[in-house]
Amino acid sequence: AQSVTQLDSQVPVFEEAPVELRCNYSSSVSVYLFWYVQYPNQGLQLLLKYLSGSTLVKGINGFEAEFNKSQTSFHLRKPSVHISDTAEYFCAAQTYSTLTFGKGTMLLVSP
């Protein structure tokens, strides 16, 4: 069975500051990794995905993530956040037919 751990439930940050949202996973088989974003009262939108190849993955809205197999991590980063990035972010790992989500990290961007 696989599991996904998001180490921070909330991350407060000031506008234009860099941010890192942490994600660790465990799985006995190869996994595919995703980051999704959820804005208030909306469904989840895909930010980026890692299926194979380059370990640095670039996504929408200036986000990127790095797959680290030895540390079983897939941390999400953005060099300069905007107020509009305030949302909940979910890391997810997929093996076979099911996707396992972390419990989410609320990113709170203030002026």
Add this chain to the structure above:
Amino acid sequence: NAGVTQTPKFRVLKTGQSMTLLCAQDMNHEYMYWYRQDPGMGLRLIHYSVGEGTTAKGEVPDGYNVSRLKKQNFLLGLESAAPSQTSVYFCASSSGLNQPQHFGDGTRLSIL
């Protein structure tokens, strides 16, 4: 450009009532999923389908049933609603096993 559409968006039920949530996708995806989202719990998979006429249990299937009679529709049923089923329900679809899932906007369900 509908993508994944969920109906209804909101519903309040009394304990013991039954209802069906409808999910429709127009992307010709084979795979469809039902999740529930609870505060601090992330999303948990209830049931999923890998094609028309197939269904399978996810992490939290008890108290729910599903049907996939048509490729574009995936129905989630609650036969006898309980307060513990108060949640936000999301439907998703994907074109393949390891492809990104596309989500609907959710159904907020309250059981009194």
